[in-house]
Amino acid sequence: MMGNTVNAGAMQGIVVLDLTRVLAGPYGTMIFADMGADVIKIEQPVTGDDTRLFGPYQNGESVYYITNNRNKKGITLNLKSPKGKEVFKEMVKKADVVVENYRPGTMEKLGLGYDVLKEINPKIIYGSISGFGHYGRYKERPGYDIIAQAMSGLMSTTGWPSTGPTRTGTALGDVLAGLWMAIGVLGALQGRNVTGEGQKVDIALVDSAVSAMGNINMIYLAESRLPERIGNRYEAAYPYDSFDCSDIACVIGAGNNKLWKTLCGLMGREDLAEMDKYRNSPDRTKHYQELKPIVEQWTKTKTAADVVETCLAAGVPAAPIYDVSQVSSDPHIAKDREMFIEQDHPKAGKVIVTGSPLKLSGTPVTMRTVAPSLGQDNVEVFTSLLGMSEQQISELKDAGVI
Amino acid sequence: MMGNTVNAGAMQGIVVLDLTRVLAGPYGTMIFADMGADVIKIEQPVTGDDTRLFGPYQNGESVYYITNNRNKKGITLNLKSPKGKEVFKEMVKKADVVVENYRPGTMEKLGLGYDVLKEINPKIIYGSISGFGHYGRYKERPGYDIIAQAMSGLMSTTGWPSTGPTRTGTALGDVLAGLWMAIGVLGALQGRNVTGEGQKVDIALVDSAVSAMGNINMIYLAESRLPERIGNRYEAAYPYDSFDCSDIACVIGAGNNKLWKTLCGLMGREDLAEMDKYRNSPDRTKHYQELKPIVEQWTKTKTAADVVETCLAAGVPAAPIYDVSQVSSDPHIAKDREMFIEQDHPKAGKVIVTGSPLKLSGTPVTMRTVAPSLGQDNVEVFTSLLGMSEQQISELKDAGVI
Numbered sequence: 001m002m003g004n005t006v007n008a009g010a011m012q013g014i015v016v017l018d019l020t021r022v023l024a025g026p027y028g029t030m031i032f033a034d035m036g037a038d039v040i041k042i043e044q045p046v047t048g049d050d051t052r053l054f055g056p057y058q059n060g061e062s063v064y065y066i067t068n069n070r071n072k073k074g075i076t077l078n079l080k081s082p083k084g085k086e087v088f089k090e091m092v093k094k095a096d097v098v099v100e101n102y103r104p105g106t107m108e109k110l111g112l113g114y115d116v117l118k119e120i121n122p123k124i125i126y127g128s129i130s131g132f133g134h135y136g137r138y139k140e141r142p143g144y145d146i147i148a149q150a151m152s153g154l155m156s157t158t159g160w161p162s163t164g165p166t167r168t169g170t171a172l173g174d175v176l177a178g179l180w181m182a183i184g185v186l187g188a189l190q191g192r193n194v195t196g197e198g199q200k201v202d203i204a205l206v207d208s209a210v211s212a213m214g215n216i217n218m219i220y221l222a223e224s225r226l227p228e229r230i231g232n233r234y235e236a237a238y239p240y241d242s243f244d245c246s247d248i249a250c251v252i253g254a255g256n257n258k259l260w261k262t263l264c265g266l267m268g269r270e271d272l273a274e275m276d277k278y279r280n281s282p283d284r285t286k287h288y289q290e291l292k293p294i295v296e297q298w299t300k301t302k303t304a305a306d307v308v309e310t311c312l313a314a315g316v317p318a319a320p321i322y323d324v325s326q327v328s329s330d331p332h333i334a335k336d337r338e339m340f341i342e343q344d345h346p347k348a349g350k351v352i353v354t355g356s357p358l359k360l361s362g363t364p365v366t367m368r369t370v371a372p373s374l375g376q377d378n379v380e381v382f383t384s385l386l387g388m389s390e391q392q393i394s395e396l397k398d399a400g401v402i
Numbered sequence: 403m404m405g406n407t408v409n410a411g412a413m414q415g416i417v418v419l420d421l422t423r424v425l426a427g428p429y430g431t432m433i434f435a436d437m438g439a440d441v442i443k444i445e446q447p448v449t450g451d452d453t454r455l456f457g458p459y460q461n462g463e464s465v466y467y468i469t470n471n472r473n474k475k476g477i478t479l480n481l482k483s484p485k486g487k488e489v490f491k492e493m494v495k496k497a498d499v500v501v502e503n504y505r506p507g508t509m510e511k512l513g514l515g516y517d518v519l520k521e522i523n524p525k526i527i528y529g530s531i532s533g534f535g536h537y538g539r540y541k542e543r544p545g546y547d548i549i550a551q552a553m554s555g556l557m558s559t560t561g562w563p564s565t566g567p568t569r570t571g572t573a574l575g576d577v578l579a580g581l582w583m584a585i586g587v588l589g590a591l592q593g594r595n596v597t598g599e600g601q602k603v604d605i606a607l608v609d610s611a612v613s614a615m616g617n618i619n620m621i622y623l624a625e626s627r628l629p630e631r632i633g634n635r636y637e638a639a640y641p642y643d644s645f646d647c648s649d650i651a652c653v654i655g656a657g658n659n660k661l662w663k664t665l666c667g668l669m670g671r672e673d674l675a676e677m678d679k680y681r682n683s684p685d686r687t688k689h690y691q692e693l694k695p696i697v698e699q700w701t702k703t704k705t706a707a708d709v710v711e712t713c714l715a716a717g718v719p720a721a722p723i724y725d726v727s728q729v730s731s732d733p734h735i736a737k738d739r740e741m742f743i744e745q746d747h748p749k750a751g752k753v754i755v756t757g758s759p760l761k762l763s764g765t766p767v768t769m770r771t772v773a774p775s776l777g778q779d780n781v782e783v784f785t786s787l788l789g790m791s792e793q794q795i796s797e798l799k800d801a802g803v804i
Contacts, residue, residue, distance in 0.1 A: 010593030023617065035589050054638060058624040067616050114763075133761060136738030142655075142719040146634070146642060150653040150721045153729040155634070155644075157571030158560065164644065164651055165723045167634045168570045169559030175614045179581040180759045186588035187437050191412030191765045193595065199764030207759035210729060210741045212577045214469050214756040215425065220726040221742070221754045222460040227726055232548070232557070232569045236456060240548060242557075242566065249566055251552040253544075317544040319552045321567045324622040324629055327555040327612060336538030339612045340623070352623045354616040357582045357609035359535060361516075362601030363593045 009036015010363040014189070015385070016097040017042060017088075018072065019079075021049045023145070023171055024129045024205065025101035026068040028178030032097070032185070033071035034356045034365045040381055041069060041372065042088075045076040045402060048374040061348035066371040070343065070353055074372025075381045076402045079110050083401045087386070088112060092120050094385050097185055101129040104139045114200045125188040125198040129177050133204035143205050148173030152209030157216055159229040166229070176208035238284040239263065239291055242321065243299040243307070250304040252295070253317035256281060262314050267298040328352070343370045378402050411438015412765040416591070417787075418499040419444060419490075420474065421481075423451045425547070425573055426531045426607065427503035428470040430580030434499070434587075435473035436758045436767045442783055443471060443774065444490070447478040447804060450776040463750035468773040472745065472755055476774025477783045478804045481512050485803045489788070490514060494522050496787050499587055503531040506541045516602045527590040527600040531579045535606035545607050550575030554611030559618055561631040568631070578610035640686040641665065641693055644723065645701040645709070652706040654697070655719035658683060664716050669700040730754070745772045780804050 014037040018029045026041075026049070033039040043049050054064040078084040089112075092098065098117060100107055107113045107128075114126040128134055131143005141147075149155050149167045159166030184201035192198060210217075219227045219235070227235075232242040237255045254263045257280060264273040272294070278284050284291060299307050304320050311318035320326070327333055334340040339355040356365045382388040382396075396402045416439040420431040428443075428451070435441040445451055456466040480486040491514075494500060500519060502509055509515045509530075516528040530536055533545005543549075551557050551569045561568030586603035594600060612619075621629045621637065629637070634644040639657045656665045659682060666675040674696070680686050686693060701709050706722050713720035722728070729735055736742040741757040758767045784790040784798075798804045 010589040012593075012596060014592070027616065031585060035593075056620045056624045056627075063620040063624040064617055067620050132734060133739055135761075136734045138734040138738075141714060142717070144642075144655045144657060144719050146636070146653050146655050147719055147721040150644070150723045151729065151732070151735070153724050153726045154570070154572065155653075155723050156725040159562075159568060159571070160565055163562055163565060163633075165634075166561060166568065167644075168556070168574070169561070169629070169631065170556065170615050170618050172570070172574070172614065175616075176577075176581070177759075179578070179585065182585050183433060183581065183588065184760050184762060186585065186592060187412040187760065188762060188764070190416070190588060190591055191414075191437075191762075194414060195764065197764060199762055202761040202763070203759060204739060204761075206735060207739050207741055207757075207761075210735060211756055211759045212574065213572050213726070213729075214429065214577075215466055216572050217726055217730060217742075217756050218465040218469050219458045221730060222458045222465040222750075225458075227571070229571065232567075234548070240546075242552075242569075251548050253546045253548050255546060312543060315544070317546050317549055319549040321552045321557050322555050323558040324555045324615070324619055327553065327615075328619060328623060330553070332534060332538045332540040333553070333608060333612060336540075337535055337606060337609050339609055340619075348624075354613055354619050355609075357579075357605060357613045358586050358589065359537075359604040359606075359609075360586060360590060360593075360601055361604070362590070362597065362599060 008363055009366060010360060011035040011037035014038065014097065015095040016040065016099060017091055017095045019098065019100040020129070021101065022051055023068065024174035024177045025099060027175060028129065028181040029072070029099050030068050030070065031182045031356070034358065036363065036366065039072040041072045041074050042077050043074065043374060045078050045375070045400060048076070052374070058348040058351055061345060063348065063351055066345060066348060066351055067353040069371035071368050072372060073377040073381055074375060075378050076375035078401050079112065081401050083396065083399065085111060087396070087401065089120055090386050092117050092124055095121070095124065096189070097125045097127060099127040099181065099185070103142065104130050104134045118198060123192060123196070123198045125185055125192065125201065127181050127185045127201040127203070129181050129203045129205070131205050133207060134202045145171040145173040145205065148205035148209045151206050153213050153216070154209050157227045157229060160231045161229060163229065173205040173209050176212055177203050177205045180208045233288055236285065237281050238288045239295050241292065243292070243296050245299045245302055245304040245307050247303045249321055250299070250307050251319050251321060252311055255317070259316050260284065263316050266310055266314055266316065267295070269294070341367050343367060345370045346373070375402065410765055411768060412762060413437040413439035416440065416499065417497040418442065418501060419493055419497045421500065421502040422531070423503065424453055425470065426576035426579045427501060429577060430531065430583040431474070431501050432470050432472065433584045433758070436760065438765065438768065441474040443474045443476050444479050445476065445776060447480050447777070447802060454776070460750040460753055463747065465750065465753055468747060468750060468753055469755040471773035473770050474774060475779040475783055476777060477780050478777035480803050481514065483803050485798065485801065487513060489798070489803065491522055492788050494519050494526055497523070497526065498591070499527045499529060501529040501583065501587070505544065506532050506536045520600060525594060525598070525600045527587055527594065527603065529583050529587045529603040529605070531583050531605045531607070533607050535609060536604045547573040547575040547607065550607035550611045553608050555615050556611050559629045559631060562633045563631060565631065575607040575611050578614055579605050579607045582610045635690055638687060639683050640690045641697050643694065645694070645698050647701045647704055647706040647709050649705045651723055652701070652709050653721050653723060654713055657719070661718050662686065665718050668712055668716055668718065669697070671696070743769050745769060747772045748775070777804065
């Protein structure tokens with residue numbers, strides 16, 4: 001699953017100028033690259049994307065950078081220099097999409113805001129990601145993942161009655177914003193087929209996390225109840241929770257009355273299925289504090305693997321709670337669904353990157369190239385996209401523009 | 403921000419047959435509806451989408467259903483009846499996209515799998531969402547949100563050293579799968595412009611959550627360290643955490659050395675900025691146990707609002723940890739970014755639904771209609787899409803097909 005697979009992806013022929021750094025932007029443009037778009041990552045000469053220096057590392061190379069930037073071409077360009085701006089504007093004429101995740105106003109200060117770029121190319125689609133968006137009273141505020149997790153209410157509903165608000169253990173604000181940017185840009189590409197014009201897509205980390213809370217928000221908006229931190233159980237069904245087994249915990253999702261009856265049978269507790277106070281889902285949810293130890297009387301006699309196997313054989317949804325070593329070695333996830341992919345990196349050696357959830361029957365996602373070294377594609381891109389001579393490229397290099 | 407706004411959305415003219423129920427599917431097709439696609443939600447006669455009976459409620463109506471199904475048309479059709487299948491196939495001839503989130507194999511059993519539909523309309527794009535995907539050794543397993551949160555490793559990294567693995571307080575597996583389905587279908591629409599053909603988009607909840615863990619996965623894949631549950635702090639920077647104030651907690655993200663120095667100044671602790679053991683980000687992360695109480699010596703003397711204001715004025719990223727009442731009344735989020743929208747529902751009355759993070763300058767997202775009552779658009783859709791007479795529609799109704 002690597003090397004120079006033929007690119008016949010869904011986004012073949014779409015040229016994306018990728019000015020993004022760190023996580024939200026690179027994760028989003030990775031989706032375009034995986035679908036075969038010609039994603040040209042434009043980095044500051046000499047230093048490049050900050051994450052080239054972030055851990056985790058393999059043989060001294062940042063795999064943080066490597067996982068989010070596969071399938072992209074890498075060039076350098078100093079957008080602060082007049083010549084760099086000029087080269088960038090020439091590239092915009094040939095591109096379909098520009099994506100950036102600078103603080104709002106940065107591109108305008110560079111003289112490269114959407115209003116300028118659309119004069120150069122009215123068909124350009126301009127995707128931006130920022131903490132609070134490009135308009136609104138907080139637009140100047142810095143926005144990191146933790147800010148979005150805090151201000152969206154996500155932290156307020158994650159965790160346990162005994163803990164304070166808890167962040168999700170991955171940079172979810174960044175991930176969600178990257179996904180929404182991809183949706184907005186793809187929507188704008190579709191819209192361009194009708195209108196003939198590009199547009200600006202303005203995605204905020206905070207908005208993205210607020211949307212993910214849609215159903216939880218309704219608990220307050222419709223019923224004026226503040227959603228609480230309820231650990232691993234859910235508002236509307238029980239037993240639908242984690243349960244301790246003889247070794248580790250597993251999850252069981254007996255989400256309706258039929259599954260409850262089946263579970264009672266598995267536990268040898270048909271008597272429970274007859275009890276009025278546990279008959280319907282709202283009844284069981286109300287009595288979750290009684291039911292959890294009852295279920296655990298059974299689960300604690302078996303290993304988590306046994307419980308899961310027994311439940312699944314009877315059609316009751318259940319799963320082990322995996323750590324990352326188990327996720328990445330699970331044969332369904334890693335092999336069948338290709339969610340872990342080996343690539344060869346010239347410095348890091350063999351690296352494993354997380355695959356794409358996009359399983360497209362006609363134009364499959366491909367892993368064509370490993371993440372670029374800084375400026376590795378300068379000659380190819382400036383030659384093929386802008387028709388520059390080697391002499392011209394060499395002059396740009398000498399002047400520190402690339 | 404409601405009522406019958408003119409629809410000139412990015413997906414105008416795209417016809418989506420929406421067979422999805424509950425959350426992941428409806429959340430995904432809502433994105434198409436918000437962008438102006440003609441999303442026709444097809445429900446089982448008499449009962450409809452299960453979530454019509456789910457809480458939370460307003461005036462006895464499910465706002466769970468209302469928030470995820472705005473902007474969609476609602477029709478009924480019994481896909482188990484021969485006549486219902488026939489009508490559906492006629493609709494597929496006129497549609498661009500079909501989306502479903504049944505257990506894998508269900509559409510095939512109905513005789514309406516992708517292989518059948520593509521014979522009827524080779525340009526059709528078929529989006530599916532399931533727990534484990536339509537191929538792979540676990541494809542038959544039932545997959546709920548909690549299963550994806552457990553098996554992706556997400557729970558294993560969320561929570562505190564003192565708690566077990568913790569789920570995120572919203573149905574994140576569903577939300578992520580809905581977003582990836584939207585990306586896949588939009589990608590396939592783009593691909594269809596090139597190839598002239600549709601394709602199948604196969605999205606798994608588990609894959610979607612695994613992808614969100616990309617950077618965390620690398621900690622194990624590259625360095626063989628298992629990522630731990632570290633509460634609200636991050637692996638790579640400090641102080642970047644929640645801190646108790648005199649009233650509630652807030653978050654501060656002093657993510658680099660410059661911000662650390664600024665924060666030291668705000669705390670009146672310039673001495674710390676001079677100390678070698680706190681000089682660089684990895685040093686501070688190593689000493690987080692010392693630093694948290696030091697920062698809290700300062701934050702506990704002020705309210706969270708004061709701390710956030712003081713930090714922001716100095717350019718240090720900070721935010722309050724909002725609950726849903728605060729999120730939904732924040733003027734930037736609710737008003738400026740239109741993340742909470744009022745709609746009029748014939749039974750529920752005035753409802754507030756969570757808005758869309760898609761801020762598109764040329765073809766803005768619109769809130770045109772409130773979620774449909776069961777079968778409300780039968781006449782309009784069967785007349786306009788299939789050219790049926792009122793007599794024919796009436797016969798379908800009498801036969802229990804719609």
